[in-house]
Amino acid sequence: MKLTHRRAVWLMVAVTLMWSIAGVVTRQLEAARSFEVTFWRSFFTALTLLLILALWRGPGVWRQLRTAPAALWWSGLCWGAMFTSFMLALTMTSVAGVLVISSLNPLFTALLAWAFLRQRIAWFTWVAIALAGVGMVWMFGSQLESGSWQGMVVALFVPLTAAINWIVVQHAHAQGQDVDLVPSVLVGGVLSALATLPLAWPLQATAHDIGLLALLGGVQLAIPCTLLVICARVLKAPEISLLAQLEILFGILLVWIGAGERPGLAVLQGGALVLFALLANEWMAWNKKR
Template identity: 30%
Template structure:
């Protein structure tokens, strides 16, 4: 085991206010890209979900490889894969596990239960970052996390009745934990470029889906939507996340990611005419307002002039 594979910073990474704002924007854009997933998936007519996962993951991997080749060149791309070490491999396994667990969980539990578990991602990420790396979480961030969990609970409360599957809900919890771990690792090992790690995760998911799919033949129409599903929804979203999550605290990155389950029903409503329920609208409004208030407070904090003797780099929160 090489030293570079296990080395880590001695302290929580610190970045300038401008870099933190850019990171927050990129993480938000990743959630925006991912939020279109449900709307795009409704246009795909093929029934084999494993084939859908294969093509989505394959197109995402192709995009990410092309993106790195364009940005870093052939040798640079190889160096990125070689230098990501254990942190990159861990992130790849987290994304592959989360995407696979999502599909399997849908066979056992409702989407509402999965969304409720995903609302815990900011809390899990904040706790992991604090316990493992002592990355302090500010009071406003804790309040925003609580508001997000409360809002999503309202959204899914009317669908929580009925049969509860320990396997399905356990897999839904696994999705939230895996994404939280990936967020914390990406932030903690900010010196490691995680784009190749997310690419490797899509390759892992594609290979596993290939082993489970009955057939991979798709119509030209479906292939067009699968291209959008893989490139625009998954690939671009992963590229934004891998770049932006390095610049913001893990709890804030996970909090911004909550825009995905909030915006997702809106795109399905606009494109497929599925009107959200009253509780979905109320809960979504609670989450949306909490996120906007928190982001506004963060930007206001960062815009304050540094105190005398302070370098101008904000303390981790």
């Protein structure tokens, strides 16, 4: 069945809703902490993607992996770094702060593309970068007293490695190589699980925790990443970027309602400034292209 534009929009909304459950689910864990949380989530992400790829693309996908360009493995390394830093940050600071900082991917990407690919940055993107920087400083300042600023520093690696991932993929495309998103996410899950297992040992997660982390690996990450590939066939990049910002709203509301974690005033103020900068930048870029 052909996916219409309207259905693709609603499917993308569902994707952001699935992404947004990470915070509230993490707050329900009993014994699993830090690196163990990351290990189990990455492990179940890789396991779910193995099943999805086997059913969706058949056994030929494994032959494609063996002959894949080096860029796919570099992309997988970036995905692994994103998975690890995101979950570690969630265990160290507020969900709202992590979601806001993680959403800076478009601005980090613009800066790296300007530095390494010599792509020009529009004036409104420079303004958005400046506004987002003010918002981040405001949020970081509020976290100094509580001692949870380290989590926000870790969260910065999420948009940074996401931007590096985009640069790697764009460079590969410029050389005529195709980097498949879903297998690279699978590689990222495997690398993240392998890297965090020694640091998570001895494992202390209860059966309750493992069930919740399996939910994160499958429903919060593997399935929406696969659906994102389908949406990208119909929706334009600016549309996906704009709709992806719904994760911030959904994530803050879910953890507020489901775990009683109310974001601080400074985080809301700084986050609102960052979100405004992101939305304005994407809107201006979309109008310019149209």
